[in-house]
Amino acid sequence: MSRPGADMTGLDGLLARVAETIGTPSYVYVTDAIERRLAELRAHLGPWFAFSYAMKCNPNPELLRWLSGRVDLLDVSSIGEFRLARSAGWAARLASFTGPGKQDFEIDEAIASELGELVVESYREAQIADRMAQRRGRVQDILIRLSPAVVPKGFGDHMAGRPSPFGLDVESSSDDLRRIASLPRLRIVGLHIYSGTQSLKPDAICDNYRIFIECFRSTCELLDLTPEKLVFGSGLGIPYHAGDSGLDLAAVALGIGADLDDLKNDPRFRGTQLILELGRYLVGEAGYFLTRVVSIKESRGTRIGVCDGGMNNHLPASGHFGMVIRRNYQMHRVGGGDGEEKIDLSGPLCTSIDRLATGILLPRLEEGDVVAVHTSGAYGLTASPIHFISHAAPREVMIEGMQMRDVTRQWYLGGGEAEQLLRKENPAA
Ligand SMILES: Cc1ncc(COP(=O)(O)O)c(C=O)c1O
The missing domain is CATH 2.40.37.10 (Lyase, Ornithine Decarboxylase; Chain A, domain 1)
Structure with a gap:
């Protein structure tokens, strides 16, 4: 009161x-604050990245509706999220579908509904998707999720460099990568990494993106892939507690800009869309x-x-x-x-x-x-x-x-x- x-x-x-x-x-939820955050993201990182909203962080349908048309892409992690997003006005083709425990019926429905990309987390999942795509008479676009072996200090919350249910362990992925590439009903359009979050340290975030770039380069070389998309799980953190200071986005841009320019100047990546996938930094x-x-x-x-x-x-x-x-x-x-x-x-x-x-x-x-x-x-x-x-x-x-x-x-x-x-x-x- x-x-x-x-x-x-x-x-x-x-x-x-x-x-x-x-x-x-x-x-x-105060939309003006989200609008400001989006403007900051576009001002500092927009020269390199498109932005994807990981809806798991807040799937409120009206918020999703509001974000549609303001954010470029959407990351869903269950068929329930996919259905929510579609009923909130998102086109299926703008969504990618991550998650280590996708069930057959989820993969089937996503493919039948013309999902943008299935983010494949294992060879097993790729085989199921290939079968489902065959049954539906489709070729499904996929991103392969990689699990890096390291994450820099500064990520309180991370999933790299230890046993992980997420994606292919990058250091031992070559056989699975080749086997996935051989599946006739899947088209590899790119790669995906999300290995940590809640960093407030620009240096750690930039080091992490450099690790991603290294993984992306070596994997594309191995597959001789000219990717259409590379997804960077953003890692961008927000100040939850007294004494935390907000992330300096300008410092992130300054620290990583040259590496991203280098990547974009490489003929293999000239036409590649780089995507920053984030949740908390956008709406938290x-x-x-x-x-x-x-x-x-x-x-x-x-x-x-x-x-x-x-x-x-x-x-x-x-x-x-x-x-x-x-x-x-x-x-x-x-x-x-x-x-x-x-x-x-x-x-x-x-x-x-x-x-x-x-x-x-x-x-x-x-x-x-x-x-x-x-x-x-x-x-x-x-x-x-x-x-x-x-x-x-x-x-x-x-x-x-x-x-x-x-x-x-x-x-x-x-x-x-x-x-x-x-x-x-x-x-x-
Ligand atoms: C695959 C994936 N992408 C993006 C996110 C969003 O993370 P954050 O809200 O920390 O930005 C998550 C969160 O768990 C995730 O699992």
């Missing part, structure tokens, strides 16, 4: 209005999670605010999504306030791991106050165990300019129609 005398103009005023009119817990900072303090408790010298949404709505903020050590997300009290006081924030679940903040400094919170958790636009709702303890699902709201729109996904509210969209069977079969 807003405080008397608080500045209710601007973003904070809109967040307060969402909390009052639509309610809490809720996610808010444009999202807020609003939760209301239901009760305040003083316990053994610690002030605790129990909120109406916690780990069930926002798993990453509770520290259980790929973090070794839980650190507080940045947050503020909606409506502002004077002074600061230490408080722990927990969610409504009957488990001690349902924690949103430990010893965070915020203006004094009282029952009914609303807290806005920052950097919540990616891996928020979609990555959270919303059914645990059967609380109502959070709302989702898009703010475009000064307009707010309830864009809550129906199936979180028990809607049968959306549930059907994700049914196992191919509805077109």
Whole structure:
């Protein structure tokens, strides 16, 4: 609830209005912030790259609809995501399909629906795709996913250089590459690497892209491939915690520009479209999670605010999504306030791991106050165990300019129609 005398103009005023009119817990996505981020990406990296949105980070259908036409391409990782994207207006040919556990029916439906590229993660998967393409009378475009042997220091979250379910281990890939290339119903249009994320260090990001370039060059040589596409899993990170500074995109461009120019000047890659595939960097900072303090408790010298949404709505903020050590997300009290006081924030679940903040400094919170958790636009709702303890699902709201729109996904509210969209069977079969 807003405080008397608080500045209710601007973003904070809109967040307060969402909390009052639509309610809490809720996610808010601010499209102006995404627009700005896209403009920065295009200004700094646009000379080399097209951009692909990895929708796993936020598959809200209205957000997807908004992104269609603004972002060049889409990465989906299940047939459910593919169906969602199409029903949100994305053309199938703009989508690529990654994921290490694709099932036959997913591959079949994607091929039958004229998916852009299947990102093949193994020879086994390639064989299935080849069979499905044969059955459908099609030749399917594929990207081969490579798993590099190394990732530079600076990627907290990475999957390279150790046993990995993703893609072909680059150092031992030659037999599988040749076998994939021999499959008659698949056309290799390029290569794909996504080996780490959440780096805030331009040098590490550039070193990582140099590793990609090396892998791309050697693989193209081996296959004698002139690729149409090379996908770089971006690795671009966002500042989640106090003390993190935002990534310097200009430094990334400066650090890697010459290598990308070299690549583009090589006759083999002159016609190649380079694609930066990213999720959090595009939408993460444009999202807020609003939760209301239901009760305040003083316990053994610690002030605790129990909120109406916690780990069930926002798993990453509770520290259980790929973090070794839980650190507080940045947050503020909606409506502002004077002074600061230490408080722990927990969610409504009957488990001690349902924690949103430990010893965070915020203006004094009282029952009914609303807290806005920052950097919540990616891996928020979609990555959270919303059914645990059967609380109502959070709302989702898009703010475009000064307009707010309830864009809550129906199936979180028990809607049968959306549930059907994700049914196992191919509805077109
Ligand atoms: C294949 C692939 N591409 C892109 C992404 C997006 O990553 P991020 O949101 O960290 O940019 C992911 C995330 O897991 C991924 O698996």
